[in-house]
Amino acid sequence: MDNNYDIVIVGAGASGVFASYEFTKLDIDAKILMIDMGNPIEKRICPIKAGKVEKCISCVPCNIMSGFGGAGTLSDGKYNITNNFGGDLHNFVGDEKAIELMEYVDSVLCKFDEGDSKLFTTASSNLKTLALQNNLHLLDAKVRHFGTDRNIEILKKICKYIEPKIDMIWRTTVETVKRTETGFTIITNKGQEYHCKDLILSAGRSGSKWISTICEQENINLQSNKVDIGVRIEIPAEVFKHITDQVYESKIVYQTEKYNDLVRTFCMNPYGEVVAENTNGVITVNGHAYSDPKLQSENTNFALLVSNTFTEPFRDSNEYGESIARLSNMLGGGVLLQRFGDLIKGRRSDERRMKKCFTRPTLKATPGDLSLVIPKRQLDDIIEMIYALDKIAPGMANEDTLLYGVEVKFYNSKVEVNENLETSVKGMYCVGDGSGVTHSLSQASASGVHIARILNGKY
CATH class of the missing domain: 3.50.50.60 (FAD/NAD(P)-binding domain)
Incomplete structure (x- = not known):
């Protein structure tokens, strides 16, 4: 050649x-x-x-x-x-x-x-009005x-x-x-x-x-740029069906009352599956969806991400995100999985509790405790966002809502x-x-x- x-x-x-x-x-x-x-x-x-x-x-x-x-x-x-x-x-x-x-x-x-x-398109959707009525903001696309x-x-x-x-x-x-x-x-x-x-x-x-x-x-x-840290949510598809049928990908932004941080939905996958991915040797979580009904699941998954932008003297935002993902890898051998009800009650999910879970996970992950991995501020933001979304999608804050962690979106400087x-x-x-x-x-x-x-x- x-x-x-x-x-x-x-x-x-x-x-x-x-x-x-x-x-x-x-x-x-x-x-x-x-x-x-x-x-x-x-x-x-x-x-x-x-x-x-x-x-x-x-x-x-x-x-x-x-x-x-x-x-x-x-x-x-x-x-x-x-x-x-x-x-x-x-x-x-x-x-x-x-x-x-x-x-x-x-x-x-x-x-x-x-x-x-x-x-x-979100332009003709009444979802935008519903979101605004509940202090949520749907981005046009x-x-x-x-x-x-x-x-x-x-x-x-x-x-x-x-x-x-x-x-x-x-x-x-x-x-x-x-x-x-x-x-x-x-x-x-x-x-x-x-x-x-x-x-x-x-x-x-x-x-x-x-x-x-x-x-x-x-x-x-x-x-210097930012890093987004959060979890991937998995719920029965019926919970978000009235939203995904209208706009499919709903980018919803919420400003938390506790910290005034911005939390957003990302990469929504109706009837999809949760997947693990390897970024620079660190295992994180993501989601996919298929057009063929034969390949679809009974669940919808999407990410809830908290944006983190750092000031001097710290510059390596990606390393911060990777260090949190490594904690998950250390504790769970990869991706950790927790029921929302267990998270709120301050207890880890285990195999026994997962067997009783009505929402069937689409990714084989290790049941555990995300509060040992995700910093308190980001976890508080995510919990507050889940309750906010429950107002426009009742069932979002159910005990059997699944949280996979961590999901990290790395941005190049x-x-x-x-x-x-x-x-x-x-x-x-x-x-x-x-x-x-x-x-x-x-x-x-x-x-x-x-x-x-x-x-x-x-x-």
Whole structure:
């Protein structure tokens, strides 16, 4: 293989995939390579889902987090078209342009989809009024849901579409990036060297530490960011059916009375399942949902997250989140599970109590006590939010509501980039969730399209 390229893309997540798609569609006159630490999409099979094991065994690489499509591949295939959450892309390209890019991404996904996906919207929903009447705030968005099953098939087709144009290397980590007179040299863990004129860093959230290292090496400014800490809730689907039938993904924000902290719902999965995922060796929890009724469960799951933003002298917000997740891993060997009734009564959940639980968990987790893991302030916030949600969804605060912990959303320190998403190092671009600019599938994908169009004008 000739190791000289015009463009190298590090990371095959949503931004890298959509940059590759747009390069292919535009038939750019450039030689392009995409490198990822994970597997090609057809080999991305979690051993838990395959029925080989019951709990996360910390596969390297983690097939849920890494590989073609990134963490979004095996997610529930939910794309939020909005500037109200999911990142700050609009601050770089403008409000209208950001929405236009996300709607373009939506059109591409629908083109490769053989099903009949539904586009939900909060605009005409009476849920917004109901939420306001109970001191809750529903954020506006359009939501396209494909489901994990169809999302995988869509990405397989996109992969096949770009294969003739984009060289792809798997199970390979980029260890070092060096500037040269003509561009960059990329050195991998396998001792290979690749040379390029333009470099796109699209390593996603799981590559946030690596991107920070590259930026510090190249004196690129980084702005300290936040970390979200919380739990994944699992309830009978009927409790939230009147909400999910209307808007599917309801982003509800609540300001607690006790601390004035913001708590939000995140990643709602009607009739879905709870899953474990491995981020940098730390096992956390997430959720998926399917479009095929045969694959659906009797439960709905979603996260309740508390935002934590730190001031000087502390800067490593991700390490704070990881340390809390490690406590859960230490006590439970992975994910901890607790009934809400047990949490309120100040007792741990155990196997005996779980056998009496009417809500059947979709993830094999260790019954335990989340109060030994999650700091009091965040746990108080979560409990207050559960009681607030119970006012618009009676049954939310039932004793058998399940809490899985911990769920942590890591954000990369925000990389300083211009409107073209180019860093202060000429020819080095940073896109997707790893840049800190985006925090969602739609915005990450849109940033990939944007950078591809920028570079297309260069070649």
